[in-house]
Structures are given as structure tokens and as C-alpha cells.
Amino acid sequence: CSAIDACKTSNGDCSAKAECRRTTPGNRACVCNAGYTGDGIVCIEINPCLENNGGCDRNAECTQTGPNEAVCNCLKGYSGDGKRCTYISLCSQNNGGCSEFAICNDTELTERTCTCKHNYIGDGFKCRGNIFQELLKDSNTSRFYFYLETFSIRDIAGPGPFTLFVPRTDILNSDPRVKDWIAKGVMAQVLRYHMVGCASLLYNDLTTITNITSLHGDPIHISYSQNSLVLNNKAEIILSDAVGTNGVIHVINQILVP
Numbered sequence: 001c002s003a004i005d006a007c008k009t010s011n012g013d014c015s016a017k018a019e020c021r022r023t024t025p026g027n028r029a030c031v032c033n034a035g036y037t038g039d040g041i042v043c044i045e046i047n048p049c050l051e052n053n054g055g056c057d058r059n060a061e062c063t064q065t066g067p068n069e070a071v072c073n074c075l076k077g078y079s080g081d082g083k084r085c086t087y088i089s090l091c092s093q094n095n096g097g098c099s100e101f102a103i104c105n106d107t108e109l110t111e112r113t114c115t116c117k118h119n120y121i122g123d124g125f126k127c128r129g130n131i132f133q134e135l136l137k138d139s140n141t142s143r144f145y146f147y148l149e150t151f152s153i154r155d156i157a158g159p160g161p162f163t164l165f166v167p168r169t170d171i172l173n174s175d176p177r178v179k180d181w182i183a184k185g186v187m188a189q190v191l192r193y194h195m196v197g198c199a200s201l202l203y204n205d206l207t208t209i210t211n212i213t214s215l216h217g218d219p220i221h222i223s224y225s226q227n228s229l230v231l232n233n234k235a236e237i238i239l240s241d242a243v244g245t246n247g248v249i250h251v252i253n254q255i256l257v258p
Contacts, residue, residue, distance in 0.1 A: 003025035003026070004025055004026040006020070006022060006023075007022055012030065013041070014030035014040050014041060015038065015040060015041055015042055017036045017045075018030045019033060033067075034068070035066065035067025035069065045068075046067060047068075047070075048068050048069070048070045049062035049063070049064050054070040055072070055083065056072030057072065057078075057082060057083060057084050059078045059087075060085050061073050061074075061075060077110045089106050090104070090111075091104035091106050096112045096114065097114070097125065098114030098125060099116065099122065099124060099125055099127040100127075101120045102115055102124045102125070102127050103117060128243065129244060130157060131162060131164055131242075131246060131248070131249050132145070132148070132154070132156045132157040132244075134244045135164075138242070140166070140168050141242075141251060144167065144169070147172070151191065155192070155195060156195060156247065158246065160197070161200035162196065162197055162199075162246060163199055163248055164194060164196075165196075165231060165235070165252050166251050167235070167254065168252070168253060171255060178255075189216055189258060190258065192214060192215040193214045193218060193256050194256055195214055195215040195216075196212050196213070196214055196215065200247045202240070202241050203237065206224070206229055206250075207229065221233065232256055232257075234254045236254070237250045237252055238251055238253050
């Protein structure tokens with residue numbers, strides 16, 4: 001007589017995910033494979049994510065990848081290996097995308113606010129100071145700023161409001177009269193002729209005005225036709241409404257002469 005192998009046929013009626021083990025002749029035990037649980041007849045895949053988030057950080061997502069196997073991935077707004085996740089401050093990198101003249105505040109996950117600092121205006125992503133400061137930031141107006149500094153003209157650094165008509169940098173660099181005005185000591189007067197005090201006049205405001213008085217004291221004639229604003233019948237406004245805390249800047253394509 002020979003012993004009957006209970007595991008020989010159909011895995012001993014154990015689960016396909018179990019091992020059939022011979023015990024005594026004609027008997028067997030069914031043991032679920034690693035990664036499975038059950039009585040051996042029925043074996044169910046173990047999902048480690050169902051208990052304690054699979055050992056992942058509470059700010060991580062547990063994803064089952066196989067029997068009793070899982071990976072941990074930090075949630076959006078956190079960084080780490082999944083087992084340990086730390087909050088990422090949006091404001092800690094590049095000021096959160098806010099302006100350099102703004103304060104970045106983390107509000108909630110993946111969110112932040114940008115607020116312009118004191119003495120600056122804007123939406124937080126772009127913040128502007130007074131028009132004297134803004135002249136230096138723009139290549140179109142930086143030459144005008146240079147001349148204001150050279151001749152110690154600080155009028156527009158005050159509270160204002162002011163309206164400024166700035167000849168574009170290349171115009172100031174190429175007009176031969178500039179050297180003559182400097183030599184004759186009248187350049188400061190020319191510069192002040194491009195400034196208007198006590199008013200911050202936007203482009204639309206200027207379309208309704210025919211004359212304004214400059215800080216130099218002489219009037220500037222304004223005409224509006226064919227969707228163009230022209231000063232003294234010569235200088236056209238080509239860029240407009242650069243608003244600062246104490247006024248507005250318009251760029252023109254000619255130098256105004258008092």
C-alpha cells in the first residue's frame with residue numbers, strides 16, 4: 001500500500017494563491033502565499049493601504065502595487081519620499097512668483113497671496129513705486145531719469161500727483177540740441193517743461209483737455225485726432241498710463257521745447 005497524496009490533484013482543492021502541504025497520508029493543509037490572507041481554501045490579496053495608510057505619511061497617498069505591496073507618494077504641496085512628507089511653502093521659492101516689491105503669504109495648500117509693500121501699488125505680481133522710481137525700471141524712460149539725477153531735479157519724488165511726458169531714451173540720446181541745452185545751462189528748464197503738477201492725467205483724461213501748464217510754467221498744447229494724442233503739434237504719445245503711487249508716465253516721440 002502507498003500513502004495517498006492529498007495535494008496531487010487540483011492543488012488539493014486549495015486556493016490557486018495557496019500552497020498545499022501534505023500532513024498525514026490522505027490529508028493536507030492549505031497555506032495562503034505571502035501577500036495573501038485567508039484559510040487557504042480562499043485567499044484574498046492583502047492591501048497594505050487599508051491599515052495605517054500603508055505606513056505612508058499622513059500627507060501622502062498610498063497606492064497598492066501588488067499583494068501586500070504599495071508605494072507612498074506625497075500629496076500636492078508636500079515633498080519627501082512618501083514615508084515622510086514636509087509642507088512646501090510657495091513663498092520660499094522666488095517669493096512665490098510675487099513681485100520683488102510684494103509680500104508673499106502662504107494661505108492654504110498650493111495657494112498664496114501677493115500684496116504690494118508699503119509705498120507701492122499693484123496687484124502683487126507687479127508692484128509700482130513712485131514715478132521717479134519707475135523711470136529707472138523702463139529702458140524707454142531711464143535716460144530721462146539720468147538727466148533728472150544729473151541736474152538734481154527731485155520734484156516728482158514728492159507726493160504729487162504728477163503727469164510726466166517722457167521723451168523716449170533713443171530720442172534723448174540722438175537729438176543734437178540736448179548737448180547745446182546742457183552747455184547753455186537750460187537743460188533743467190527743458191526737463192521741467194515735461195512735468196505737470198497737481199494732476200495725474202491718464203490718456204483718456206488728456207483727450208478732453210487742450211492746454212495744461214508745466215512745472216516750468218509754460219503751457220503745453222494738446223490735440224487729439226485720428227486716435228492720437230499730440231503735444232504742441234509735434235510730440236505724439238506712443239506709450240501711456242504707466243501709473244505710479246504719485247502720478248502717471250506717458251512716453252512721447254519728440255522733446256518738448258518751452
